[in-house]
Amino acid sequence: MLKFLSAQPPLNLWLIFLAENLLVTGIGLFAGWLILKLSKRPIRPASRTEILTCTGTNLINTAITYLGFWLLQRGYLVFGFEVNWHIVPDFLLLFIAMDLAMYVLHYAINHMSIYNVVHKFHHHYHNPIPIDLFVLHPLETLSFGGLWLITLAIYNFNFYAVLLYLTLNVVFGIVGHLGIGPLPAKLRDSFLLKYLGTSSFHHGHHTDIKHNYGFYTSIWDRMFGTYKA
Template sequence: MDTLLNTLQNWPSWLLWIIFLAENTAILVGVLAWGNRLQRKSHHMFAYTRRQWRIAAVTTILNTVITYAGYWLWTQDAIRLTTAFSGRILLDACFLFFAMDFLMYVFHYVIHKTPLYQLLHTLHHKAVDPEPIDLFILHPLETLSFGALWLLLLLLFPLNIYGIIIYLIINVIFGMTGHLGMEPLPANVRQWPVLKYLGTSTFHHTHHRNEQCNFGFYTSIWDRVFHTFNR
């Protein structure tokens, strides 16, 4: 990993832009493909509109900008990475998971309770019953705001690169799950001691149908703490 990171610093910017765009495009395609695979089991398939594809493409481009911004901050030593195989991998992944969960809860709640809702968030909430592509149906300023929260967190102190990768994979999985439009987990499984506190598809689907509850992303912890939780 050290060799790869050192190599990245020597690659031309145009090549990095292509790589980062390909990475974010692969995430978009992967989410839609896996979402449709799960949907086939429930005999329901999505047909996305040209408008949805255009907005998703813009979101993918902006995510590429955020990725490059993170790379640039790293080259300036503002973002510091460690590469050791140690307990820090799991620790940093957990830190990012819970810290981002809290920050996104606060940001999401503020959006819903202020004029920012009309400016930024109505686009996403046009989907009362979300589909996998709705993960990428966001106002450009909202996409950049979430990206800014992520980059600010990375600026705090050195983080393990493997922990970051684990968190990013989990982030995509939760984003896709929250916008499936169906629940892949049986009701009794969702009540298991740990799973009952996670942001399942049902949890986020309920938010799309009732915008006064379930503002969390990965967990329902903050909704339970601040009394905005709805089963």
């Protein structure tokens, strides 16, 4: 695959990466819609602003993907492609590292004057639907993208661990913007899941910006006193 991509002219690469981002977005939104449909919850239609912003976010994410591939070609990013036991610890390291980094960035954005310019745009939707995962100010999308590339540049992760992380990133993002808890309360409160960033956990942040800044877990909120059940 890397040989195929490396042989492509820039325009083809851009189109391939754009198609990839749109496909991931489409699958995620369909899955979110299906969950809401099966739960028999009223689903409000996405507004024109949400649709246009989601499209813009995909264009920016395509540029970030293109930059990541450019860095990979020049050795600034290095991946291992072996299928071995390193996949598990690499995934766990990436999952925890990104969760902490995004917690810090999310907390900072919510407590700086830049909030009114950048992050308040996302919080315009107090009762989010899945598409709102992609309704972000361009500067915020670029910030998270830059954080992602910096994390990959610091450590040589296994490529399959990165793919697993990216898959779960979309899953957590869609679940966090359902506005409902798709799992039974008993299961959500189990030892294995109680520290994960559930839909109700992130929904709590949309209704109260002073709490629940974590993305994948509630660990850092519990540790730093920003957790709210």
